[in-house]
Amino acid sequence: MFFSRRFDHLLHLQSHFCSWDCEVNLIDAVTIKNFYWRYPNFAGIVSDFALKNITLTIKENEFFGITGPSGAGKTTLCFSIVGLIPHQMQINDKDPRQYISGNVKVFDETVSAIEEKDSKSVITGRGVMSPEIGLVMQDPESQFLTMSVKQELSLGLQFLGLKKEEIENRIKEALKRVGMVDIYDMADKIHPAELSGGQKQRLIIASFIAMRPKILILDEPTSDLDPAGKIEVIEAIQRLKKDGNLTVILVEHNPELMQDFADRMLVLYEGSIVAIDEPDNIYSNSKLVDKYNIYAPEVAELKYGTDSKRCATIESFIEAIPKNLNLGKVKKEDYVGNTNVMIKVENLHFAYEDGTKALQGLSFEVKQNELIALIGQNGSGKSTLSKILSGIEGNFKGTVKVMDLDLHDSKNRKNMPRHIGYVFQNPDHQIFNRSVYNEVAYGLKNMSIDLPVIDERVKS
Ligand SMILES: Nc1ncnc2c1ncn2[C@@H]1O[C@H](COP(=O)(O)OP(=O)(O)O)[C@@H](O)[C@H]1O
Ligand SMILES: [Mg+2]
Structure with missing residues (x-):
């Protein structure tokens, strides 16, 4: 639809240049009143309004979250705030009211409105708000315009007509703010395509930050990234929040991020606002959560508290547990296990061939009947430990005993599948057979068990 949203943005710089040193009055950053928008459809079918009666105010320096199911209108709302909608859309201007009504203002300047002139409805407003607003989209690839990281960062600054020295300063500062200042010296030699997903997205954020926008809109900026990339971008957003002095609008599904970052959040559903409140x-x-299918924090699934109000944080959950809670017939032994030690790990060290130290001095015991949860960040060694316990990895240092069998002994490791069942994260990695029967029987056959016994066990 748009050739490149960033390019559209930049083209508008020259005609709408505003000095950054001008005094900022304490006014609302975004004001939207009774705004409706319907995408034009040239096939003659009238589509539903993508945004319906949106009325909303976002304050200066607020961190404002937007959430809602796919197709709810989140991206459409972002485009409307930037002015891409309606100004970059081809609509039948004989009757623009079919598509749009209401108005959008940014820092008290009309971005879009519809007025009657000479008994005709016309769309007015200044249109695309650049450089005051930066818009970071989901897919970093589609937002690159140039051949090097340096050009990418300086393009907008050149449009602003800044001097070389100022451009260098701003590039360095922007890279610092997204945690990438270490590539500054190499920036003219690196092609954006050489960067990881998280770095690409941070580069896009930096190229907007360098233009010192008043508002930065991030439309699902982490949804195309791998877990490591997501963390990098989240940390960059965290830093922006800490630095302050920027109004941030973040479209995101992750409730924990909303709770950490957003001062207020909006829930969109089928083009309408169904709630605006603190996360x-x-x-x-x-x-609200159930009706509109909102991703909520896991703790909100635990139904302490009244029916209509759940706990959104661990702290409030602990508060809500009755102090004289009666656990009824549950005995301590039922959940802490008995005294038989099933797994004993002492001073366990493990390093992969490339030298990566995955486990460093781990010691613990697991008792019979005990239920233990193993938690930790990506890469903290959970799977490595599971592989050692199930006999897959033998090249470790320290003591690992399962039911008193020493796992340094390769015979014991080979026998581990008899004692430990290991379910991997990805089921596709552990299904080998073409039928459900053969799959269930597979391990039993490997253990040379008699066929009638196998048959009985598979069926049971
Ligand atoms: N360019 C477009 N032309 C026509 N309809 C569109 C266009 N972009 C989005 N829509 C429709 O507008 C509605 C809102 O879409 P969108 O804003 O992308 O939702 P979200 O970002 O919440 O997933 C959806 O029904 C979608 O199909
Ligand atoms: Mg979207």
Whole structure:
């Protein structure tokens, strides 16, 4: 639809240049009143309004979250704030009211409105708000315009007509703010395609930050990234929040991020606003969460508290547990296990061939009947430990005993599948057979068990 949103943005710099040193009055950053938008459809079918009666104010320096199911209108709302909608859309201007009504203002300047002139409806407003607003989209690839990281960062600054020295300063500062200042010296030699997903997205953020926008909109900036990339971008957003002095609008599904970052959040559903409130108030409202299928924090699934109000944070959950809670017939032994030690690990060290130290001095015991949860960040060694315990990895240092069998002994490791069942993360990695029967029988056959016994076990 748009050739490149960033390019559209940049083209508008020259005609709408505004000095950054001008005084900022304490006014609302974004004001939207009774805004409706319907995408034009040239096949003659009238589509539904993508945005319906949106009325909303975002304050200067606020961190504002937007969430809602796919197709709810989140991206459409972002485009409307930037002015891409309606100004970059081809609509039948004989009757623009079919598509749009209401108005959008940014820092008290009309971005879009519809007025009657000479008994005709016309769309007015300044249109695309650049450089005051930066818009970071989901897919970093589609937002690159140049051949090097340096050019990418300096393009917008050149449009602003800044001097070389100022451009260098701003590039360095922007890279610092997204945690990438270490590539500054090499920036003219690196092609954006050489960067990882997280770095690409941070580069896009930096190229907007360098233009010192008043508002930065991030439309699902982490949804195309791998876990490591997501963390990098989240850390960059965290830093932007800490630095302050920027109004941030973040479209995101992750409730924990919303709780950490957003001062307020908006829930969009089928083009309408169904709630605007602080994240904890939204997530604790069980009717709202259930009705609009909102991703809520896991703790809100635990149904302590009244039916209509759930706990949005661990702290409020602990508060809500009755102090004289009666656990009824549950005995301590039932969940802490008995005294038989099933797994004993002492001072366990493990390094992969490339030298990566995955486990460093781990010691613990697991008792019979015990249920133990192993938690840790990506790469903290959970799978490595599971592989050692199930006999897959033998090249470790320290003591690992399963039911008193020493796993340094390769015979014991080979026998481990008899004692430990290991379910991997990805089921496709552990299904080998073409039928369900053969799959269930596979391990038993490897253990040379008699066929009638196998048959009985598979069926049971
Ligand atoms: N360029 C377009 N032309 C026509 N309809 C569109 C266009 N972009 C989005 N829509 C429609 O507008 C509605 C809102 O879409 P969108 O804003 O992309 O939702 P979200 O970002 O919440 O997933 C959806 O029904 C979608 O199909
Ligand atoms: Mg979207």
